[in-house]
Structure formats: structure tokens, C-alpha cells
Amino acid sequence: MRYLVVLSLLCMQALAKNNLNVKFQWKQLDFMFPSEDSRRQAIEHEDYIQEHNLPLGLEVYENRLFITVPRWKSGVAASLNYIDITDSASSPKLRPYPNWQAHNLTSDSSPEIVSPFRIKADRCGRLWVLDTGTSDLLGDTKILAPARVSIYNLKDDSLLRQYTIPKNQLKEESFLGNIVVEVVNCDDTFAYIGDLGKGALIVYSWKNNTSWKVTHNYFNVDPLSGDFNVSGIVFEWTDGIFGLALTSPNERGFSTLYFHPLVSQNEFAVSTEVLRDPELARNSYHNFTLLGSRGPKGQSTASFLHTKTNVLFYGLVNLNAVDCWKTTLPYKTATQGRVYQDDVTMVFPNDLKVDTNDNLWVLSDRLPKFMYKKLDTEDINFRILTAPVSEAIKGTVCDTEPSSSIMDRFRPSVTTQEQESTPKPNGKSSASRSHVTLSLILFAVYFLRF
Numbered sequence: 428m429r430y431l432v433v434l435s436l437l438c439m440q441a442l443a444k445n446n447l448n449v450k451f452q453w454k455q456l457d458f459m460f461p462s463e464d465s466r467r468q469a470i471e472h473e474d475y476i477q478e479h480n481l482p483l484g485l486e487v488y489e490n491r492l493f494i495t496v497p498r499w500k501s502g503v504a505a506s507l508n509y510i511d512i513t514d515s516a517s518s519p520k521l522r523p524y525p526n527w528q529a530h531n532l533t534s535d536s537s538p539e540i541v542s543p544f545r546i547k548a549d550r551c552g553r554l555w556v557l558d559t560g561t562s563d564l565l566g567d568t569k570i571l572a573p574a575r576v577s578i579y580n581l582k583d584d585s586l587l588r589q590y591t592i593p594k595n596q597l598k599e600e601s602f603l604g605n606i607v608v609e610v611v612n613c614d615d616t617f618a619y620i621g622d623l624g625k626g627a628l629i630v631y632s633w634k635n636n637t638s639w640k641v642t643h644n645y646f647n648v649d650p651l652s653g654d655f656n657v658s659g660i661v662f663e664w665t666d667g668i669f670g671l672a673l674t675s676p677n678e679r680g681f682s683t684l685y686f687h688p689l690v691s692q693n694e695f696a697v698s699t700e701v702l703r704d705p706e707l708a709r710n711s712y713h714n715f716t717l718l719g720s721r722g723p724k725g726q727s728t729a730s731f732l733h734t735k736t737n738v739l740f741y742g743l744v745n746l747n748a749v750d751c752w753k754t755t756l757p758y759k760t761a762t763q764g765r766v767y768q769d770d771v772t773m774v775f776p777n778d779l780k781v782d783t784n785d786n787l788w789v790l791s792d793r794l795p796k797f798m799y800k801k802l803d804t805e806d807i808n809f810r811i812l813t814a815p816v817s818e819a820i821k822g823t824v825c826d827t828e829p830s831s832s833i834m835d836r837f838r839p840s841v842t843t844q845e846q847e848s849t850p851k852p853n854g855k856s857s858a859s860r861s862h863v864t865l866s867l868i869l870f871a872v873y874f875l876r877f
Contacts, residue, residue: 444768446819447749447789447812451510452517455804456480456496458504459520461527469504474532476502481797482809484729485790487512487782488548488581492811494521494790498542498562499797505530506542507556525584532562537572539586545605545729545778551613553587554579557606557620565798574603576618576631588636592620592629596640600624605729607671609699611680617703619671619684621646626667626688630702639705643697645715648690652726657744658774660795666690670730672739673699674754685718685732685739685754692725694718694758719758721750733781733816738825740766740787742776749776749789751825764823772810787819788812 455477460466469475479502484495491509498506505523507530523530529539542562547555556579560572575591592603602624609617616633626647631638646668653663666689674683681700687693697715701708721727721743730741737754748768756762767773772791779789789812793802802808820826 444748444765446821446823447767447787447814449772449810450788450813451492451514451519451811452807453482453809454518454807456482456809457518457520458508459522460504473502475504476500478802478804479503481794481802482790482792483794484543484545484778485788485811486546486548486554486780487786487788488552488554492788493524493546493548493554495543495546496521497544497559497564499565501563501566503542503562505540507540507546525579525586532571540577541571544603547606547608547618548581549608549610549616550783551610551616552581554581555606555608555618557603559603574601576606576620578633590631590636590638592638596627596629596638597622598625601627603629604666604669605671607673607684609673609676609682611676615680617699619673619699619702621668621671621686623666623669623689628668628686628702630705630708632703639708641702641705641708643712643715645695645717646686646688648688649692652690652692655726655745655795657795658747658770658793660799662795662799664690670727670741672730672732672741674732675734685730687727687730687741689726689728691727692721692723694721694752720760721763722760728776729778731780733785733787735785736816736820736825738816738820740779740781740819742779742789744775747773747776749773749779751820751823753825753827756824756827762824764820764825766819766823766825767812772812781816785816786813787816 479500480496481499482494483497486493490512492512493509496503496506507524508521509524510519510521531538541558541560543556543558545557556577558575558577560570560574562569562571573591575589577589578587580587601622603620604623605621607619614634618631620629622629628641629638630641648665648667655662655664668686669689670687672685676682681698683696684699685694685696687695695715696718701711701714724745726745728742728744730739732739739752739754740749742749747770749766751764751766752758774791775794776789776791777794781787792809796802
């Protein structure tokens with residue numbers, strides 16, 4: 428009977444692939460210009476080339492859904508924007524954050540915001556903006572500002588601080604692609620910034636307004652995982668540490684950082700107690716843990732940990748899918764659930780977050796087609812999907828009790844002595860036959876996921 432329960436749960440895991448709903452979608456991005464005249468002038472001067480604007484990162488704070496539009500190509504109108512989460516329009520226009528002037532590339536001085544990829548809102552009402560400082564990445568690349576973090580007060584949208592990453596913590600190949608924020612308290616806060624180009628982690632202390640660099644082999648690419656095939660577009664990438672997700676601080680004030688390179692199928696973890704101490708980080712190789720593999724085609728972009736349920740969400744770019752893993756379970760393919768999969772609406776899940784109301788948000792943007800071919804401007808190219816976390820994980824292995832492993836939960840309560848005294852039809856115990864059946868079930872479900 429217990430194995431039938433396991434079978435039922437595993438089958439639900441394999442079938443639960445449509446637990447998100449499309450909230451917003453765009454064929455092309457448009458912006459809320461101050462006037463039609465300013466919009467026309469931006470087009471005339473090629474400050475706004477509509478087909479060159481692609482959404483990449485997102486964050487939710489209260490009623491605002493923030494969207495980054497990095498300057499991959501020329502003609503990006505504004506690279507950090509927001510929409511009203513309650514907007515009834517399916518394709519709302521983007522509003523530049525904090526204002527149009529902050530994105531002005533034509534002034535003599537460096538713009539306040541150049542080209543952020545990832546952003547993070549913290550519980551202290553601050554928005555952390557990781558800015559690469561580069562423009563026209565896929566064309567005539569220009570460095571308009573040094574790589575930096577800008578922190579805004581979300582209550583009045585004022586700029587609290589800009590911190591420039593020191594040059595000695597970066598290399599020529601460095602590219603800062605993601606940021607997560609650990610709030611011990613509002614004065615004692617740490618940002619962890621992934622350098623996907625050089626396989627490094629930059630740790631920034633808000634209290635001391637300083638940063639340091641941490642390196643580890645686990646931050647680097649897996650050379651066997653560099654091939655990608657997204658909806659028939661075949662390419663090779665060399666992106667190191669990419670996905671970053673934090674638990675809440677424990678009673679000692681430290682969190683666990685879950686991380687993975689984009690070019691990898693493995694997940695890793697380390698305590699922030701190690702990362703916050705530069706000397707300890709340099710001499711703690713074995714304090715970094717390999718958790719396990721996501722399996723074939725398991726290359727993953729962003730991830731996010733929902734601390735109330737202990738569920739880690741992550742995008743799978745080769746599978747056009749979003750999966751989940753409950754951190755109280757072993758990290759195995761059989762304990763990873765399929766939240767959503769669709770070869771049209773989930774092509775390249777680039778970023779995802781969970782808001783304070785426990786809603787999961789996912790952005791898909793067809794990035795490989797944008798980079799290597801050309802987007803069809805008559806087709807829907809960008810989508811934001813959402814669902815309450817409880818609905819997102821419904822029917823998956825992630826929707827389990829937080830304190831137990833799935834195998835422990837359904838393990839037969841029979842001792843070795845009792846097994847030996849049980850009649851063995853056909854020369855085999857029923858327990859042995861059950862284990863064979865369970866192995867076949869796990870084998871079948873493993874391949875159903877891909």
C-alpha cells in the first residue's frame with residue numbers, strides 16, 4: 428500500500444506541468460514616454476529601437492513589478508522599469524524607474540542607470556540594482572560606467588547609495604549577472620554578487636560599505652554541460668556561477684546560499700558564515716557542498732527559495748520548464764518536481780521570484796532567438812507567468828511535509844527479523860519484489876521528466 432502511495436506521488440510529479448498562468452505578455456516592449464512628441468524624437472534619434480528591447484530580470488515589491496531591459500543592443504529606451512501589478516492590460520507599457528532622467532545616455536555625465544540585469548528588493552524597502560555599466564553588448568560595446576550596485580529607497584524612490592566594485596575584484600572577462608541580499612537587520616546586510624565570467628562571488632557589506640572576492644572551483648563551468656538547444660537554436664555558452672538563492676538567517680544570523688553555474692547540471696551550497704569572512708572563505712574549500720544533479724538537460728538560469736515552504740524554484744532552459752526542489756529532501760531527480768513546461772510560453776525561463784504574498788513570478792523571453800536569430804515581431808515573445816506557491820507546487824513532490832524525506836515517509840515499518848520470517852513465494856520476499864517495483868517506477872518517472 429505504501430508503495431502505491433509513492434507511485435501516486437511520483438506520477439503526480441511527472442504530470443504536474445501547467446501550474447502557472449500568463450499574467451502579462453508582449454510582442455514587443457513599449458514605454459510610457461512623457462509625451463508622444465518625446466516618443467517620436469526617441470525613435471528618430473534611434474534612442475528607442477523597439478525590436479532591440481528585451482526583458483530579462485524581474486522583481487515584485489508591493490504593487491510594482493520591476494522589469495530590467497539590459498542594453499544588449501542600441502536603442503533601449505530605459506533599462507530598469509516597472510508596471511502596476513494590478514494593471515488589467517495584457518501588454519502594459521513600461522514606466523522607467525526611478526524616472527526618465529536616470530536613463531539619459533545623451534548627457535555629458537554618466538547616467539545613473541546604464542544596464543542592470545538582475546535586481547532584488549529586500550524587507551527593509553530597498554531595491555538593489557546590479558548594473559553592468561555596459562551598453563550595446565551584442566554590437567559596438569561601450570563601457571559607460573564601472574560595474575556597480577545602486578540601492579534605492581522604495582518608499583520615496585531616492586538613491587541611497589551607489590557602490591562601485593573595485594577593479595582588483597574584477598577581471599577582463601568578468602560579468603556580474605546576479606545578486607541576492609541577506610538581511611540580518613537593516614543596518615547589517617550583505618549582498619552576494621555572481622561573476623559568471625570569471626567564476627567568482629563578490630560579497631558586499633552594507634554596514635562597512637566594502638566588498639571582497641571569493642573564488643571556488645564550484646563557481647566554474649562544467650565542461651561537459653556547455654551545449655544548449657533551446658527550441659532548435661543550438662549554441663554553446665561559458666557562463667559560470669549564475670543561480671543564487673538564500674535561506675532566511677538562522678539564530679546565529681547566517682544563511683545557506685544555494686548556487687549553480689549556468690553551464691552545469693549540479694546544485695551546490697555554502698553557509699554565509701564562510702562567505703562573510705574573507706580569510707575563512709579562502710581556506711574553506713571543503714565547506715562548500717555538492718548537493719546533487721538535476722539530470723540530463725539540467726542547465727538552469729535563476730533560482731529562488733521560498734522560505735515558508737522550503738521550496739527552491741529554478742528555470743530549466745533546455746527543457747522550457749520550471750522545476751522545484753524541497754530543501755528537506757535529498758537532491759535527486761526523483762525529488763525534483765515539474766511546476767510548468769511549455770514549448771511556446773516558457774521558452775527560456777530567464778528569471779523568477781516569489782513575492783511577500785507568496786506568489787511565484789516567472790519571466791520567459793526567448794533570449795537565444797533574440798541573440799542568434801531575430802524575434803518575430805508579430806508573435807508573442809515575452810511573458811510573465813504567475814501562481815500562488817501553493818498552486819505552483821500542487822501535485823508535485825515539493826508539496827510534501829517539510830520535516831521528512833519522501834523515502835523515509837513511506838518506508839515500510841518492518842524489521843529485518845520480520846522480513847526473514849515472512850513467507851517467500853517463488854523464492855522471493857514480497858519486500859524484494861516491492862523494491863524492484865519501486866525501482867522500475869523511479870526509472871520510468873526519471874525519463875518522463877525529460
